[in-house]
Amino acid sequence: MTNIKKLLLIDGSSIAYRAFFALYTQIDRFISPSGLHNNAIYAFHTMLRNVLATEQPTHVLVAFDAGKTTFRTEMYADYKGGRAKTPDEFREQLPFIKEMLAAQGIKQYELANFEADDIIGTLATLAENGDFDAITVVSGDRDLTQLTTEKTTVAITIKGVAELEIYTPAYLLEKLGLTTAQFIDLKALMGDKSDNIPGVTKIGEKTGIKLLLEYGSLQGIYDNIEQMKVSKMKENLINDREQAFLSKELATIDLTSPIAIGLEDTIYTGVDYDKLKKFYQEMGFNKFLEELEGATEKVVEAINFTVVEETVTDDMFDENQFFYLEILGEDYHRDSIIGFAWGDETGIYVSKNIALLKSFNFPKNTYDFKKNKVLLARHAIAYPVVEFDTMLAKYLYSTIENNKISTIAGLFGLDLPDDDVIYGKGVKRAVPFDEILFDHLARKIDVLVKTKAPLTDKLRENDQEKLLSDMELPLANVLAKMEIAGIKVSGGVLSEIGIENEKVIENLTAEIYELAGEVFNINSPKQLGVILFEKMGLPIIKKTKTGYSTAVDVLEQLAPQAPIVDKILKFRQISKIQSTYVTGLLGEIMADGKIHTRYIQDLTQTGRLSSVNPNLQNIPVRLAEGRKIRKAFIPENASSVLLSSDYSQIELRVLAHISGDEHLISAFNNGADIHTSTAMRVFGIEKAEDVTPNDRRNAKAVNFGVVYGISDFGLSNNLGISRKAAKNYIDTYFERYPDIKNYMGNTIREAKDKGFVETLYHRRRNLPDINARNYSVRSFAERTAINSPIQGSAADILKVAMINLDKNLTAGGFKTKMLLQVHDEIVLDVPDDELVAVKKLVKTTMEDAISLDVPLLVDENSGKTWYEAK
DNA sequence: AGTGTCACG
């Protein structure tokens, strides 16, 4: 038996600091019973547990920085100068982190005049040269990557401290194209702002890597500096020569620091139970405490309920009860009811006898009303609209988490096992024994009953009560009717398209194999990448994190260079249609000849719906080949047609309204073509007829960009123009539409202040990342702050329109049925003799859904198939 | 289960 020796070295100072900021937004939630902040302690602890579990080290040491002055400050007084003062809330946690480490049985070490890096480097080197099999270094500081060797892997924390990016020499080479030694030289060239290492003026990561790849090393660069052609960069290199070598020294970790401990001192002995228990109690880490004491001992309080088998009596009913229906999966169009429960504070009832539901006094509180309504409709049982729905209420309150009952329980301090635990998941999912099923259902009712009041309070605080009662609940009822109705799809039409596609795919496949000179899987991006970029030597335009990108924009650029590329593009296009829309949709046609989608009403961050099983919100329309799929979508009877009614430019109209921009508003009020109008203002064109199609196209992209939270990079990518030109467009746009610029600034400011943004109907999106220190995380939150009120208000408006339309159709006694919703479009099945009246009704109902400072405009098309109704 | 790709608004 061989004893594997694994050393784990943790950069305690850097991890603690990262840990603090990882949970900084939650700092007010992480307070120990004695009132101490413990967010950093908690995150450090989580990271440590994960690493110990995955690495299973035999030796562990956590190194800390000893103080402000080190041998580096002697060399360079400004080293780590200009750093922000560490927050008090952080400093007070450090001693407790050390206490926690001691309780975990982990050795700690610090050394005057040296940094944690140097201690780690020295011990790692000792272990390398000794008989250790593997060394893992964990830090939040990318500099430690320089310790990477075949035996030593360096794990750098990302996304707070929850995830680790693992550096091996191979990974470093792949990621940056550099060796470990070159990595230090890169630091010397580019410097490091956070450590105040100067580097060479104007040289960043890109230029640094380029130079190192050309000259091999820092020394190599300066050995060849004379031959370099005259440039600003060369001048900077010459001027900053001394600084560069100083930077290199500063960046280099000392592998021979005079540590007073040895590897034998780092043996991991495991936790000290008593100390750790005391520590968890002190910190209020109850979950870990329970775990430590043995999770199995956790006492689960029993819950009282009555099993109802044959007869329900009147005393079991009250309209203020909750009702809950259970199925094993998600697909309520196909899955069977496995049980149900109802009740309130005074009593809970459970049953499996569906016959009981035939004459049932359904109460006014539900969880997922739409699911209940559709499931019951399959048993010819009606469920009248209710007053409260926990799933929808929770979704309105917060979109951050999912809206499962177990999640809601946790949110309000209750405990409910997840369905996956009770029913199992994947192939193991099954209906449990009655005792377990009934107990679980009763607990769900218990949670629903107990969380209604706090949820209602939240909605009242957020001014969202009407959003639930007047929007989401009535909408759930309308959506249920649409899902139950389904849309008729001709399997014959799909099959015909499928046969044609098969022929095309077969021919393309043969041609692609011929051009490639071998047979391979065209659908595999990996194999395709090898053919295109290795065998055929085409230029690599973009990389993904796993290899070469073969996405459309890349292939379109490569098309002129090799005839195979166009064939691949065509193959992709037709394959997509075939697999997703021909084969896929054929498999979704149910016994009634219809497709019944499910709209997910509690998922999107903006308030839109989504559609699954199948998704009927992404049926092809943009390209002719795919658009043909719409020929298979037909009305229920020969005597009706499909009517498609869609809002014209609803998002830009919403933007005009909420920004109050006079130019945008007057353009819409004058009925102008909005993209042409934008082109005229931004490009200074006097007459609309002088706007070229290209001008309009560019203006359209800018308008889209504004709605998405524009950036010059994004726009340049979209239009295929330079970043500078894109920036120019944006600057001019903001100059000519100052109110839009103000709207963006104000929205972001308000979001930073309040932590959320709202739609016209008070639908809320919380933005926990809006004040993040990480630039791209923060920027993303800022763009969503701009986009969400626009996209969300547009979604709200269509929801209102659908509710009103449903009411108006019923009131008018029409047989017309709403079938589909596609974000700004409603598709209806209209009997021929109702078409004229219904067209008018739909248009006015949609246009009058809300009164804005600009008119809403609806376009309508009808026909014998969805293809013709566009 | 995660990734890449591509369909829609």
Add this chain to the structure above:
DNA sequence: ACGTACGTGACACTG
């Protein structure tokens, strides 16, 4: 210097 357009779902491939 960094690294980015907003919101979704389905399919195929790959560990």
